[in-house]
Amino acid sequence: MSESIENADETHTEFSDTPDTEIIDNTVDDAIALYRKVREGKNKELTEKEIANIDKECEIIRNRQVITKDLQHKSIEITNKNGLIVTGPPTLTRFEKARIMGARALQLSLGAPIFIEIPKNATTSLEIAMEELKQRVIPIVIKRTLPNGDYQNIPIDQFA
Numbered sequence: 001m002s003e004s005i006e007n008a009d010e011t012h013t014e015f016s017d018t019p020d021t022e023i024i025d026n027t028v029d030d031a032i033a034l035y036r037k038v039r040e041g042k043n044k045e046l047t048e049k050e051i052a053n054i055d056k057e058c059e060i061i062r063n064r065q066v067i068t069k070d071l072q073h074k075s076i077e078i079t080n081k082n083g084l085i086v087t088g089p090p091t092l093t094r095f096e097k098a099r100i101m102g103a104r105a106l107q108l109s110l111g112a113p114i115f116i117e118i119p120k121n122a123t124t125s126l127e128i129a130m131e132e133l134k135q136r137v138i139p140i141v142i143k144r145t146l147p148n149g150d151y152q153n154i155p156i157d158q159f160a
Contacts, residue, residue: 028066032058075149085159087144087152092159096142097133100156104129104138115139 039054040046046054078086092100108114108125115137122128132138136157145151 028062032061035061073148075151078146078150078152080152083158085152085154087146087150090160092142092156100133100138100140100142101126101129103140104132 036054036058039057080086105124105126105128108128114128114132116128116132116135118128119131122131129138133156136159138156140156142154142156142159143151144154
């Protein structure tokens with residue numbers, strides 16, 4: 001078992017000694033060889049024009065820029081001067097509503113100040129939180145994030 005680990009280390013050392021450009025050149029050459037093989041097909045006689053066409057396409061592949069490292073995207077806040085909602089629907093989603101009501105009900109149960117006049121039929125902090133959300137007086141901001149990390153912070157009073 002120790003021999004296989006030693007062999008694996010040797011293989012890794014050999015691979016890491018080769019420069020990146022050499023590895024890229026080998027993969028480009030391999031890709032061109034496979035492309036040529038697919039284009040030529042099985043036992044098919046090609047005309048000179050077809051061969052010239054394949055050579056031209058292979059040269060285009062060889063001259064393409066190879067991206068070896070993807071640059072890290074820096075997240076930015078999406079701002080809109082008109083106050084429009086750019087990310088997601090213009091209304092609160094059911095998940096956002098549930099999260100807001102749960103967080104606000106917890107705040108109220110821990111003694112946070114109430115922003116509305118308490119309705120007569122409200123008996124729990126959740127019912128008060130629902131009424132506050134309905135009147136859009138809760139000072140909470142929704143952060144909607146895109147898959148690339150960009151985000152938009154939206155106050156509750158901007159939702160329809």
